[in-house]
Amino acid sequence: xxxxxxxxxxxxxxSIPAAASAHGAKISYQITKAIxxxxxxxxxxxxSGGQVTIYAPDNPSTPWRKAKCDENxxxxxxxxxxxxxxxxxxxxxxxxxxxxHIPIGEGTAEAASGSTGYTPLQIVLxxxxxxxxxxxxxxxxxxxxxx
Numbered sequence: 001x002x003x004x005x006x007x008x009x010x011x012x013x014x015s016i017p018a019a020a021s022a023h024g025a026k027i028s029y030q031i032t033k034a035i036x037x038x039x040x041x042x043x044x045x046x047x048s049g050g051q052v053t054i055y056a057p058d059n060p061s062t063p064w065r066k067a068k069c070d071e072n073x074x075x076x077x078x079x080x081x082x083x084x085x086x087x088x089x090x091x092x093x094x095x096x097x098x099x100x101h102i103p104i105g106e107g108t109a110e111a112a113s114g115s116t117g118y119t120p121l122q123i124v125l126x127x128x129x130x131x132x133x134x135x136x137x138x139x140x141x142x143x144x145x146x147x
Contacts, residue, residue, distance in 0.1 A: 025098040027091055035102060039073040039091040046073030050093040057085025057104075079104050 024042040029035055039047040048071040056064040056079070069075045069091060079087055084105025091097050118126075 025096050027098050027100040034076050034078045036076045047093045050091045053090045055088040056083050
């Protein structure tokens with residue numbers, strides 16, 4: 001009896017959610033003649049001093065430039081206009097960070113105006129998966145009630 005009570009208390013204790021203090025990160029960008037990126041944690045706090053690594057489209061495995069964000073989480077750079085394509089910018093600080101893909105060249109204005117980064121096919125597929133999940137869950141619980 002005492003063992004069952006101890007096991008029950010241990011299961012209850014382990015099932016209590018603990019508060020986690022983790023940070024995600026967000027990076028946004030603005031295109032002018034230069035590109036200004038702003039890196040913040042999910043809480044809105046800037047990634048001040050975050051390490052910026054920029055990869056050019058013609059060599060995505062070797063950094064084109066390395067730098068640091070200012071105290072507001074901002075960094076400005078001018079990409080090489082002779083290298084059109086998608087520039088990858090990564091910002092990291094203390095194990096937190098993110099990477100953003102910035103199209104430079106033809107169609108830049110359309111890509112920077114609020115694109116989600118997903119193709120229409122991907123969006124339809126994700127919506128279908130969500131609907132299928134709701135239907136499957138409903139059928140599962142409805143079947144259990146009928147038995």
